[in-house]
Every structure is written in structure tokens, then in C-alpha cells.
Amino acid sequence: MSEPIAWTLGVAVVIPCHRVTRHVVQLVSEIGPEVDVIYCVDDACPEKSGDFIEKEVKDPRVRVLRHEVNLGVGGAVMTGYQQAVKDGARVIVKLDGDGQMDPALLPRFVAPLLRGEADYTKGNRFYDLRNISSMPPLRIFGNAALSFMAKFSTGYWDLFDPTNGYTAISADVVRVLPLEKISRRYFFETDVLFRLNTVRAMVVDVPMDARYGDEVSGLKISRILGEFGFKHARNSVKRLFYGYFLRNLSAASLELIAGLGLMTFGILFGAWHWWSSAQQQVATPVGTIMIASISLISGLQFLLAFLNYDIASVPRRALHPLLHPERLQLPGATVKKLGP
Secondary structure, X not given: OOOOOOOOOOEEEEEEEOOOOOOHHHHHHOOOOOOOEEEEEEEOOOOOHHHHHHHHOOOOOEEEEEEOOOOHHHHHHHHHHHHHHHHOOOEEEEOOOOXXXXXXXXXXXXXXXXOOOOOEEEEEOOOOHHHHHHOOHHHHHHHHHXXXXXXXXXXXXOOOOXXXXXXXXXXXXXXXXXXXXXXXXXXXXXXXXXXXXXXXXXXXXXXXXXXXXXXXXXXXXXXXXXXXXXXXXXXXXXXXXXXXXXXXXXXXXXXXXXXXHHHHHHHHHHHHHHHHHHHHOOOOOHHHHHHHHHHHHHHHHHHHHHHHHHHHOXXXXXXXXXXXXXXXXXXXXXXXXXXX
């Protein structure tokens, strides 16, 4: 593990900026004094967001970072993370520049991290069902579909609204994440959750309401069915391999192998004999039907047992206090010297 870096800042905010000049000035003006520094990342914005912010925003906390080429919202956030860690921030909050996220809610996201109760917090717009009526129907469908896929691919079964961009993360946890491997485009929120699970970080949902105005969403249903579906499947395979075979081998690992093996055998065996009997125009023997049925039922039972284990194994203990436990006694203070 690398040598600890002293905190010189408390809370930092990262705002990815791409076509946000209509909203970003108002957003920055609403960020409270609990924030020490605000990084506005101009992601090769055609509106020259960086120049606009430097001209229109007088808040001394604002620092503009620029990309020569567009890296996507995920790439902009990773740039902000890296700079915040370098500058010694303790907690890093990500806000979208389109005005959907209320900065007044920021203490809700930061408090669990400062108390050592979470490593990463994210918004959940579905917590209060009364507020769902204000959400566009297309967003409701898209988020429900993504949440279902994300639960399996990330391993955080108790979370919802995976594409919610209102997040906060401990800088200590950022240091152990492979930032260069995280998706640079719209999939990055879910990819971050997948990476957090690989280090067994604790993630907590924070109830919130979204503010919808004249912004244009870049999330399309086609991404859910195409790009997102493929990436969820890829991360699911990686997570299962890392968690149940590479790092650990448990009864759940054997249940997964047995379940997949029996289900595959039952489907292939039953399909082959059904096709063979149909070709010969004869009835399939009862014994053959029983072998296929028992294999399928047994395989399903093994997979359900594995799923139950997987759901129960969601990380329940924050990681960053274990990395540097002495820091929990110094809320908001500057650390001049840290032990190994």
C-alpha cells in the first residue's frame, strides 16, 4: 500500500462540464460553505464551458480543468477525482452540471463517509414513491431496467437507481480503485459500483428528489439493450470469477458450478432427445423426461441457493476506516503527519 497522503482539504466537488453553460453558474452559486474546492472539468466542451466559468463565476473555490479531447462524463469525473486526491481532499462529491442535483442535499451524502459508515454514497430518486410521478416515464423504465441488471453485475443487491450521478466517495477509496479501467462514458456510474465491489467497499443509497428542467438526457433506451446489456454481462462474469474463484472458494462457488452444470445438461439433454423423438415421430421415454426435469430442477435449486448467498454477502463494513483508522478522530482537521 502506498504511503498515506495528508488531508489539506475536507470536501471537494467535481462537476463534469459539457454543454452546461445554461445551468452551471446557478449550480455553483448554490454550493454551500461546507465545500472547500470545486473542480469544473471542461470536457472539450463546444460551448467552451471552462472559459465561460472563469469569466462568469467569481467563487474563489472554483478551479477549471480542461480536456483537449472529449473523454465523456466518466473521463471528466476521473480527472476531477485524480486532482482532488492530489490536492489532499478527504471526500469527493460529484454533481452534474445540468442543474438536476440540489447542492443543499450535499451534507446527506458526505456525513456517512465522515462518520466512517460508508465508502461511497449515491442518490436514489425512487426512495419516496410519491415523487416518481414527477419523473419522465422513459426515465422510470430505463432506470428500472438498469437497476435490475446492475444488481447482479455489481453485487450490490440493496441499491437502486444505478445511473444516479449524485455521488460522494472517500478519497482513500479512490486511491485503491483502478481509475484507468473505469468506463469513460455513460456506463461509468455502474462501472464504479462494480469496481467498488471488487475491493469490498460499502455503498449506501441516499434518498433524494431530482430536479428536471430543460436539460436533454444523453441516456437512450438503445444503450440499455445494447451497450449497457453487454457491459453488464461482462462485469457479471468478472465479478463472479473474482469473488468466488480467484479470491475465495466457498460452498457458494460449488453451488454455482453445480447449478450451471445441471441446468446446461438438462436443457441440452432434453432438447436433443425432444428433437430426436420428433424426428422419429415417437414419444419421448418417461425416463428421459425425468432425467432432464430432475437436472433442471436441481440446477435451479443450486442457483437459488447461490443467489441467496450472494445477496447476503453485500459489503456491510466500510473500507476506508480500515485503511487509515486514525483519521476518523480528525473530522475536518488538517493532518500534518500520518502513520504508515
